[in-house]
Amino acid sequence: MVDRACVVLATGLGISYIALPATGRKWTGAGFLGTIEGLLLWLLLPPAPGPYAAAVAAAAAAACWICGRAGRVLGTHDSPRIVLDEAVGFWVAAAGLPHDASAAGAAFVAFRLFDSVKLPPYRWLERLPGGFGVVADDLGAGLAANLAARLILGRWGWSA
Numbered sequence: 001m002v003d004r005a006c007v008v009l010a011t012g013l014g015i016s017y018i019a020l021p022a023t024g025r026k027w028t029g030a031g032f033l034g035t036i037e038g039l040l041l042w043l044l045l046p047p048a049p050g051p052y053a054a055a056v057a058a059a060a061a062a063a064c065w066i067c068g069r070a071g072r073v074l075g076t077h078d079s080p081r082i083v084l085d086e087a088v089g090f091w092v093a094a095a096g097l098p099h100d101a102s103a104a105g106a107a108f109v110a111f112r113l114f115d116s117v118k119l120p121p122y123r124w125l126e127r128l129p130g131g132f133g134v135v136a137d138d139l140g141a142g143l144a145a146n147l148a149a150r151l152i153l154g155r156w157g158w159s160a
Contacts, residue, residue: 003073010063010070012037012083031115034083038090039108045091047099056091060135063088068131078126078134085138089115092142097149106152110145119144 012034046052063084070082078085093111097103115138118126122140126133 003069006066006069007073010067010082010084012087030080030083031086032112034086035090035108035112035115037083038087039094039104041087042091042094042104043099049096052095056088056095059091060088060139063135064131066131067134071131071134082134085135086115088135089138089142089145092139093145093149095142095146097146097153097155103149103153103155106149107145110148110152111142114141114144114148 045055067078067082067084070084071079074081090107090111093114094104094107097107118137118141122137122144125140126137
């Protein structure tokens with residue numbers, strides 16, 4: 001029962017299953033859908049810095065456990081079906097940005113770019129064991145994307 005719940009949550013309530021079928025290519029579209037899910041859920045997060053940071057930290061910790069357990073059930077570390085890490089990574093990318101279309105767009109594009117390119121050092125983070133490795137590289141991509149979005153938007157303070 002717990003394993004099934006972890007798979008449902010890690011796959012974004014099954015959203016990753018409507019992505020293109022895996023045909024031997026690395027890109028399935030599931031990460032894109034997971035980021036869209038993260039964007040939609042981001043609108044529900046509290047805008048104030050303290051509550052936002054607490055919510056994202058709690059979600060990241062829970063995601064590590066959930067994604068680790070789901071990975072064991074799915075039989076592979078960082079299965080392309082797991083998209084919860086993209087949602088949490090997007091929340092890091094959008095941290096402190098205003099809840100408007102330009103900020104959401106900048107964070108979204110920057111996060112997708114950094115998540116797919118997998119630059120060092122966060123490329124190495126995905127090699128960490130279990131769910132921590134599944135989530136940590138997306139947190140790193142989110143941090144890089146947040147800095148890029150701030151450069152694009154010219155916003156360096158926290159916008160609540």
